[in-house]
């Protein structure tokens with residue numbers, strides 16, 4: 039059984055693959071926050087910008103089998119143009135609480151390339167084509183590398199220096215959006231200044247919020 043908050047077709051807004059069309063599948067639930075506002079300030083992850091509670095979002099629901107969820111995702115991909123590889127991004131919530139080999143095999147059988155957005159605290163199943171790890175506060179990483187690390191900045195308990203020696207192909211800092219905690223704006227200036235002082239890190243903007251898409 040898979041519990042999905044929402045699923046939608048959009049452009050990847052973050053990281054090295056930003057601008058690429060993708061079906062986003064947002065799983066319900068996370069291991070670093072309950073998703074309830076009353077728990078936010080005493081959680082390991084406190085700045086989350088996402089509602090991942092329940093299955094009531096657009097195209098959300100419960101799916102009994104990998105085949106059923108695979109078919110659901112496939113229907114959201116619009117075109118089957120020659121030479122275009124369909125792309126699914128599994129996110130959440132924390133997708134590694136639910137993503138398993140059966141679903142990976144199902145999406146591959148349908149010709150999809152598979153990306154995952156994870157907080158990095160759980161071991162990923164084999165077969166993921168693009169792994170994006172976004173460490174949170176004091177949590178311990180269960181992965182030591184991947185395609186990209188996308189660290190939300192600044193986090194007192196997770197300074198970029200802690201991750202510099204890890205085995206990622208791309209190193210991104212993403213400016214923290216302060217709105218989820220009732221703040222104003224983001225931390226763009228300090229984030230871009232850090233990137234200019236430490237050129238290993240590249241700036242990731244949440245492009246979808248700028249252009250007004252999901």
Ligand SMILES: C[S@@+](CC[C@H](N)C(=O)[O-])C[C@H]1O[C@@H](n2cnc3c(N)ncnc32)[C@H](O)[C@@H]1O
Nearest residue numbers: 085086087088130131132155156157172214215
């Ligand atoms: C909602 S999370 C879901 C996937 C996974 N649980 C994780 O944390 O990577 C998706 C992405 O949004 C980022 N994110 C969450 N809240 C944010 C905020 N307030 N500002 C900037 N990025 C944020 C996360 O760090 C992660 O890269």
Ligand SMILES: Nc1nc2[nH]cc(C(=O)O)c2c(=O)[nH]1
Nearest residue numbers: 049050051052129155246252
């Ligand atoms: N357009 C768009 N790009 C994204 N990249 C990562 C997202 C996420 O919430 O995991 C996200 C999202 O929610 N929307």
Ligand code: SF4
Nearest residue numbers: 068071083086131157
């Ligand atoms: S780990 Fe990801 S989904 Fe969970 S609360 Fe943090 S940003 Fe949100």
Ligand SMILES: [Mg+2]
Nearest residue numbers: 087088129252
């Ligand atoms: Mg998002």
